[in-house]
Amino acid sequence: MAHKTSTTFVRASLVALLAGAVPVLAQGPPAATIGTDLSGEWAPRFHEDQPERIPGPDIGDYLGIPLNAAARLHADSWDASILTLPEHQCKPHPADYSPRGPANLRIWREFDGPSQQLIAIHTHISWQQPERTIWMDGRPHPPEYAAHTWQGFSTGKWDGDMLTVTTTHLKMGWIRRNGIPRSDKAVLTEHFTRHGEYLTLISVIDDPVYLTEPFVRTTNWALDPHQQIAPYPCQYVVEINREQGYVPHHLPGTNTFLGEFAAKFGLPLEPTRGGAETTYPEFASKMKDMTPAKAAGK
C-alpha cells in the first residue's frame, strides 16, 4: 500500500509539474487538484424544456420520465391545491430540481487559508434562495440517522475539469412540478462542466423508490458578471381557512384532469403516462398504432 501511495504521489507530482498548474510542496501530501474555476454569476438558459421549467408542466404530463407505478399513482393523486397549505408554501426546490426553475446561479469557492486547499464550492440560486455546500475536502457523508435537508449533503471531486458531485440526505422532493415524486432515498449525481462563458450541468437521479432507471437531465447557464440576485423572502399565510389536517388530493380514479395534456397536444394517452419504455426512440414507432386522445366532450 505504501508503495502504491508513493507511486501515486510521484505520478501526481510529475503531472502537476509538467502541467505547471499546481505547485508541489517538498513536505506533506500533494495539493488536491482544484479543477476549473466555476465561480461567477451565471444566468439560466431555458432553450431546453422551457414549457416545463417556467410556465410549468401540465397535469398528467409524465413524458420522458422512467417512473414506476407508485410514482404514477402519487402524481395522479396530486392536487395543486396542496400548495395552498401554509406548511407547503415556502418549500424551496430541492437540490435536484432547483437548477430547473428560475435559477440565477452564483458559484464561489472556499479555501483553507494556511494550506490554500479547496475546502468547498458553494452555490446560491435565486428562487427561494437555496444554498448548497459541496464539500471538496474528502469528508464522509453523514450517517443515515442524520437529518435530511432540501439541498442534501454534497461531496465533490474533479474528473479532469469536470466537477462530479454526489448528494445524499435529500428530503422527499419532486421530479416534475405536477406531483411526480422523488424519494428521500434517492442519490443525486451531478457533472458540472464549463466551456468558456457557458456552464452545463448533467444531473442523474437514482431513486429506488420511484424510478426504474436513472433519470438524466441537462441544464445550461451563461456567464453574466452583471447579474444581481435579489433576496427571496417567503412568509407563509393561511390562504383558505380549513379544518385542521385537511390534505387536498384526488382519490384514485377521480382525477379528471389527467387526460387534458394528451388531448391538448393530440398525443395518445400512453406515452404521457411515462415509464422507462417511453424514454427510448423505439417507442415512437409503437405510437403509430396508438389513438390520439381527444379533449373531453369532443
Next chain:
Amino acid sequence: MRRHAVKPAFVPKAAAAAAAVLIALVYAGAGTEARQAPQPGAGRGQQPPAPAAPAPQGRGGRGAAPAPAADAEVHTLFVQGNIYMLVGAGGNITVQIGDDGVLLVDTGLAQNAEKVVAAVRTLTNKPIRYIINTHVHPDHVGGNEAIGRLGSTIAGGNVGAGAGVGAGILAHENVLNRMSAPTGQQAPFPTTAWPTDTYITKQKELFFNGEALQIIHQPSAHTDGDSIVYFRKSDVISAGDLFVTTTFPFVDQARGGNITGIIAALNNMLDIAIPKAMQEGGTYIIPGHGRLTDEADLLEYRDMITIIRDRIQDGVKRGQTLEQVKAGKPTLDYDARWGATSGFWTTDQFIEAVYKDLSKAKK
C-alpha cells in the same frame, strides 16, 4: 410523587400465560418493537434489516418484532439547544442536558441500558434526574429499571431521606397501568421500572435545565398512553412512535391505539413546529425510530397517512370489504418506502388496522 391504585386495564382476560411469554421475551431482550422495514436500495449508511424474532402471542402483542442485533451500537447525535438524540438502543432516546442534570425521554431496550448510560456519560457526568416515557412498548421503557436505578431525583422535605434514590420516571397514567398489575398478579415490568409520576390530564408541565417542557398526551393514537415531549427553549419535540421515519405507523389496537388518534397527534405536532426558514430547521422532531427530522418531514408523513386514511375511508363508505380495499392498493405509492411484506408490522397489517378503526367509526 404519587402512588397509584393500579387498574388491571392492561391485562385482558386469560392473558396470564401469554404474559409470562411476553415477560420472558422482554427480559430476554426479544420482545421488542424495533421495527425496520426492508429499505429499498440499501444505500450508504443504512442499517440492514434485523433478523426476525419468534412471535410473542397474546397480551396485545402484535406478533414478532425484529430483534436488534446483539452488538447494536448506540450513536449520539447533537440536535440543538440542550438536546441530543441517541440512536440504536431500540427506540430513539432524547437526552436533555444542563446544570440540573440529565433528563431522558425513553430508555431503549433493557439489554442496551449499559450502552445508553455509557453514551450519556460521554456527554456529561451530571446525574440522571428524570425519565419520561412516551409510551409503554419495551423498546422505549426497557431501560427504565437499569438506567433509573443509577439516577437520583431531587426529593426531600417531608418525604424523608432515601426518597431521591433513582431517577423520577414520568408518563401518562395509562403507561403505568399497562406496566403494572393489581396486587396478586404478575406485573409485566418490575416496580422499579414503573413510571410512578403520572398525569391524567391533557398535559404535564416541567421546568428543568433552564427550559420549560410540555408533556402532552395524545389520546388513543399509537397506544392509549402516548405523550409527546416539547422542549420549548431548545425547540425540539420528542415524538415517540407517533412519528417514525421507518415504517407506516404501528397502530397498537390491542393497547388502545387508533389511526384517527395518530393523525390527530401528527397534526398537533405540526401546529407546534415552526420552521426557521424555507420550510427547514427551526423546530426539530426526534421520531420514535429513524432519522432526525423537522416539520417538512413530519408534513410529508402526515400527508401520506391522511391520504391513505382517506382512500380506505372511501372504500369503507362504499361498503367495500377489507379484501376489496386491499385489492385497491391504497398504499401503493408509499409501499416501497414505508411498507413491508414480512416482519413485525406489514403493510397488510397496517391496512387492516386502519380499515378496522374506520369501520368501527362508521357504525
